[in-house]
Every structure is written in C-alpha cells, then in structure tokens.
Amino acid sequence: MDAFTRGRIIGKLEEDRSATSVAAEFGIAHNIVSRLWRQFQTTGTAIREFSSGRPRGTTPADDRYIVLQARRNRRQTAREIARHTTQATGRPISHFTVARRLHGGGPFARRPVWCVPLTPAHRGRRSLWCREHRNWRDNEWGRVLFTDESRFCLSSDSHRILIWRERGSRNHPSNII
Secondary structure: OOHHHHHHHHHHHHOOOOHHHHHHHHOOOHHHHHHHHHHHHHHOOOOOOOOOOOOOOOOHHHHHHHHHHHHHOOOOOHHHHHHHHHHHHOOOOOHHHHHHHHHHHOOEEEOOEOOOOOOHHHHHHHHHHHHHOOOOOHHHHOOOOOOOOOOOOOOOOOOOOOEEEOOOOOOOHHHEO
C-alpha cells in the first residue's frame, strides 16, 4: 500500500468513520486499517518503516572498507578481510558477513586459475602434438594419463582458496597462480 492511500485511510478515520467501513471502502482487511490507525496514534505518522530481522553488523563505511580491502589484495580470503575489518573498527565481524558484503559490493569469489600462460611456441608445439595423434585408436588413448582432469570432493568443504575479483577480469594476471 502506498503512502497516499495510507494518508487517505487516516483522513477517513479522523472524520470519525469506523475502521470496518473504511476497510470495506478500500477493499482491505479490518485489521490492516486498525493497525494503521494505532500506528498513527502512537507515532503521529502513517509512514511504514522497513526493519525486518537483525540490525546490520556493519555500517556503510565498513562495507566500503571491506570492498576496498578485497580490491587491494585479491588473494585475501574472507576470514583475513574479516580479521582486518575487526581490527580497524573494533567490532567483531564474521567472515560470512564479509562474504555477503563483497557479494553485494561488486567483487565475487572465484578459484584462482592454476596455469602457466602459454607462449606462441607452447601453442605451436601443442598444435603439432594434436595433429600427430589425431588418428590414435581407443586402446592407444587408454594408455594416456591426463593430469588436468576435474577434482571431486565428497566432503562439504573442498578447502579451496577463493579470490575476489571484478566482473570481466577473468584472465587478469592477478587471477593466475
């Protein structure tokens, strides 16, 4: 319900109309009108304040500091940033809070790329190897071991380190280990 409608409801109630008749006129429940009237009598306003859940543990300045820390050193984990922020502000901040603020502030967590940047010579040798082995049969490929295959983890924590990076910075040198 918008502020204009709430104001109209309060105006009708100030004209000594019953909450039931006002609710029927606007097509809303009686308890909504009663609650609105009670709020107006106690606070003097019908403006709805949005406050659900627990108050935020960080201020907007803390949020900017967290994002700045992540941008200064992309290899810092959320725990390290939380420790630095706690030392700077004097208030305890969890690494979950840091991760939420970073998610909302721009950078996002990704695994660092584990690779060696390829030179043109590397690419040429790889292309030559592929052309030489394109006619291999299944039994020949069965003797080859690829070491860059996917990793599977059965536990809930993979113990992987995540770095924080901006969108579009996929192949940036600071993302490569």
